[in-house]
Amino acid sequence: MPVFPSDPYGFLTQWFNNLxxxxxxxxxxxxxxxxxxxxxxxxLGSLLFCLLLIWAERKIGGRVQDRLGPNRVGPYGIVQxxxxxxxxxxxxxxxxxxxxxxxxxxxxxxxxxxVIMIWAVIPFTITxxxxxxxxxxxxxxxxxxLAEMGIVMAGWxxxxxxxxxxxxxxxxxxxxxxxxxVVALLLPVMLSGSMKLSEIVRSQDVWYIITAPVAAAxxxxxxxxxxxxxxxxxxxxxxxxxxxxxxxYSGLKFGFFFVGDFLHAFTIALLFSVLFLGGWRGPAAxxxxxxxxxxxxxxxxxxxxxxxxxxxxxxxxxxDQMMNLNWKMLTPLSLGILIATALVDKGSANLLxxxxxTARLIVRSIILVLANVLVVWSFSDIFDVALGKRPRxxxxxxxxxxxxxxxxxxxxxxxxx
Amino acid sequence: MIPLAWYLVFSIALFCIGLFGVLSRKNAVxxxxxxxxxxxxxxxxxxxxxxxxxxxxSQQEPTRALAFVAIVFVAAAAEAAVGLALIIxxxxxxxxxxxxxxxxxxx
Amino acid sequence: MILQxxxxxxxxxxxxxxxxxxxxxxxxxxxxxxxxxxxGVAVLFAFxxxxxxxxxxxxxxxxxxxxLIIFAVMLTRRTKDDSGARLIKGWWVAMLAxxxxxxxLVVAMSTWPGxxxxxxxxxxxxxxxxxxxxxxxxxxxxxxxxVASILLLAALVGAIYIAAGRKEGKG
Numbered sequence: 001m002p003v004f005p006s007d008p009y010g011f012l013t014q015w016f017n018n019l020x021x022x023x024x025x026x027x028x029x030x031x032x033x034x035x036x037x038x039x040x041x042x043x044l045g046s047l048l049f050c051l052l053l054i055w056a057e058r059k060i061g062g063r064v065q066d067r068l069g070p071n072r073v074g075p076y077g078i079v080q081x082x083x084x085x086x087x088x089x090x091x092x093x094x095x096x097x098x099x100x101x102x103x104x105x106x107x108x109x110x111x112x113x114x115v116i117m118i119w120a121v122i123p124f125t126i127t128x129x130x131x132x133x134x135x136x137x138x139x140x141x142x143x144x145x146l147a148e149m150g151i152v153m154a155g156w157x158x159x160x161x162x163x164x165x166x167x168x169x170x171x172x173x174x175x176x177x178x179x180x181x182v183v184a185l186l187l188p189v190m191l192s193g194s195m196k197l198s199e200i201v202r203s204q205d206v207w208y209i210i211t212a213p214v215a216a217a218x219x220x221x222x223x224x225x226x227x228x229x230x231x232x233x234x235x236x237x238x239x240x241x242x243x244x245x246x247x248x249y250s251g252l253k254f255g256f257f258f259v260g261d262f263l264h265a266f267t268i269a270l271l272f273s274v275l276f277l278g279g280w281r282g283p284a285a286x287x288x289x290x291x292x293x294x295x296x297x298x299x300x301x302x303x304x305x306x307x308x309x310x311x312x313x314x315x316x317x318x319x320d321q322m323m324n325l326n327w328k329m330l331t332p333l334s335l336g337i338l339i340a341t342a343l344v345d346k347g348s349a350n351l352l353x354x355x356x357x358t359a360r361l362i363v364r365s366i367i368l369v370l371a372n373v374l375v376v377w378s379f380s381d382i383f384d385v386a387l388g389k390r391p392r393x394x395x396x397x398x399x400x401x402x403x404x405x406x407x408x409x410x411x412x413x414x415x416x417x
Numbered sequence: 418m419i420p421l422a423w424y425l426v427f428s429i430a431l432f433c434i435g436l437f438g439v440l441s442r443k444n445a446v447x448x449x450x451x452x453x454x455x456x457x458x459x460x461x462x463x464x465x466x467x468x469x470x471x472x473x474x475s476q477q478e479p480t481r482a483l484a485f486v487a488i489v490f491v492a493a494a495a496e497a498a499v500g501l502a503l504i505i506x507x508x509x510x511x512x513x514x515x516x517x518x519x520x521x522x523x524x
Numbered sequence: 525m526i527l528q529x530x531x532x533x534x535x536x537x538x539x540x541x542x543x544x545x546x547x548x549x550x551x552x553x554x555x556x557x558x559x560x561x562x563x564g565v566a567v568l569f570a571f572x573x574x575x576x577x578x579x580x581x582x583x584x585x586x587x588x589x590x591x592l593i594i595f596a597v598m599l600t601r602r603t604k605d606d607s608g609a610r611l612i613k614g615w616w617v618a619m620l621a622x623x624x625x626x627x628x629l630v631v632a633m634s635t636w637p638g639x640x641x642x643x644x645x646x647x648x649x650x651x652x653x654x655x656x657x658x659x660x661x662x663x664x665x666x667x668x669x670x671v672a673s674i675l676l677l678a679a680l681v682g683a684i685y686i687a688a689g690r691k692e693g694k695g
Contacts, residue, residue: 028526103556134652138579145587149559152594156552164598171591178587195652419531420640424572425633427535431542431565433626438546440618441611446551446596450558453589454542457565460577468572473645480655484665486577490584491672495679497589501596502683508600517612 006288009128013038042130043116050263051081057262057308064312088258091251096159099248103157108249108256110150115264117143122270123198124296125280125289136197137185140271141178144226147264148174151235151245154257158248167245170235173322174226180330181222183338187215188275190342191368201279205361209276211368214337214376216276218330223268224307225322228261231314232322269304270296277303329382337375344371424465431458443515445504449497456493460486531571538564549610551597559590573646576655 013034020030055070055078062069070077095104118140120130133139148171155167189195191212192203200208209216225232235245246257273279277299280292317325348367352360384390431454438451467482508514541560548554562585569578612618633639648654658664 142583441615472647502687
């Protein structure tokens with residue numbers, strides 16, 4: 001029987017279910033209603049939490065840039081996000097002529113929906129999660145694909161050539177960076193043996209950031225690129241004056257894109273904590289689930305802070321630099337680390353099965369860290385070439401002269417030369 | 418309790434809609450969309466049969482149908498990629514994507 | 525009962541959007557209706573407890589193939605958009621052929637004794653790791669798996685080469 005202080009979620013769900021069952025409703029309807037109410041609370045909670053995120057981002061960004069952030073609208077400017085929200089609500093929807101109404105209006109909804117749908121599979125504590133899909137990791141990648149559809153619909157539905165070009169570049173960036181992200185996501189799946197997020201959290205006796213640091217770094221970088229945060233924010237600063245695919249959106253529709261962007265940044269931090277930093281694990285989090293929630297919150301806040309630091313420090317990439325970074329550095333590196341980890345993990349299984357559990361953990365972690373270091377050392381050539389420090393080594397010969405048919409002699413008037 | 422008949426009729430209907438699209442549209446990209454619909458109908462058929470007969474059994478292999486479906490997915494993706502590349506390349510050359518106008522080899 | 529209503533709604537939405545793919549005015553509309561139809565098929569996969577394929581359907585078809593189709597629609601637009609008739613002259617023959625095929629297949633299948641059968645036992649939750657191991661088991665499905673990966677490699681290289689254009693690839 002879950003007690004309220006240690007497991008508020010379990011307590012509340014059981015109380016609510018009992019309330020509905022006493023009214024005489026059948027079991028499946030009770031489950032359906034409880035699912036609907038739970039998802040409504042999750043969505044509202046995440047969207048309202050976004051206000052706090054926007055405030056935190058502006059304050060921290062201000063401090064990084066050696067200025068105070070917003071500090072007028074409340075103590076320390078906390079109410080600033082609410083004021084912005086009210087401003088955005090009351091702005092007029094300027095719809096350009098010739099847009100396709102359904103596509104134009106559906107695009108912001110799809111953008112936000114794709115981010116919120118990720119929250120359905122994240123395990124917040126040992127009992128508090130939306131649903132425990134047995135293909136949870138793949139579901140997260142698939143939902144990211146829906147966000148790309150939202151951008152394409154925004155770009156095309158705006159009846160504007162700049163929006164369309166911006167949407168093309170944005171989608172090219174997103175689908176390019178999906179490849180190393182998926183391969184880097186394979187590593188926690190491989191090390192824990194399951195695609196369920198709760199199983200990945202449960203098998204992190206040693207955090208995966210220690211045993212798969214390269215995969216964690218690749219996942220972080222590619223997630224920043226998928227979100228469109230600086231230094232990858234080509235999507236929203238395309239052409240430097242026109243805002244890319246969301247140029248024709250005003251008022252709350254732009255607010256949707258805005259909220260989706262910030263919520264996605266927090267969701268990336270949440271996913272990174274769940275997959276690589278051990279999720280809700282910590283001392284005594286098994287017995288007292290609410291502690292797990294706090295641990296996850298602290299880890300997510302640290303990762304989010306780190307993402308903010310990256311955002312406010314680095315200048316924007318050009319598109320060819322971004323594509324070089326992806327295809328010439330991240331993809332080979334992610335494939336290399338996948339192969340190395342698979343070999344090391346399976347190759348040492350026999351050796352490890354004959355050890356005591358704690359010794360097995362330590363030895364396995366050391367072996368995996370060594371494998372990561374080996375991969376980074378052997379790929380250091382690629383880093384230098386991709387970052388432009390050294391020119392690509394020429395491995396082909398000089399181009400050979402190509403045989404061309406001789407030019408026919410120009411005809412003279414008939415006389416012999 | 419959904420009888421197998423519903424899934425089969427659905428997949429036949431989807432297949433026939435895709436077939437109608439392939440046979441009656443001029444634009445080559447829409448013909449390709451019809452082909453994708455047909456392949457999806459086939460996938461639904463395979464998975465319906467897997468679920469209704471082989472999913473829970475342990476004597477026959479429950480993963481044989483899944484391997485079939487995975488190969489159909491792969492074949493559909495490969496064919497869509499190459500088909501669209503061909504369409505784009507033909508568009509560059511001939512400035513048209515109407516399938517009737519690509520008739521250079523016609524006798 | 526409620527499951528049957530859900531199934532009917534999803535199946536109807538999928539069939540209507542598939543029909544709109546074929547008959548919509550404007551290529552971009554066809555592409556977007558195709559996305560809805562593919563999503564409906566993914567929901568049906570989830571109904572049939574094939575969770576892996578539901579997610580792979582969204583990932584591969586909607587996340588990759590549909591975006592590829594949209595790019596192709598954009599890249600092959602002419603200035604006078606969709607001039608002339610969309611359907612070929614003999615489209616009623618195609619309609620008749622499709623309807624005849626539909627009727628024929630339904631009639632032929634309804635004479636099969638297992639047509640109205642109910643669902644058997646559901647899949648074991650451990651079928652997903654089993655499927656993964658079977659795909660690389662040399663006694664089982666490793667050969668089709670490898671052939672499929674070679675097919676994908678050939679398609680990848682071929683598509684890049686064909687669509688690369690005159691100035692880079694060919695001489």
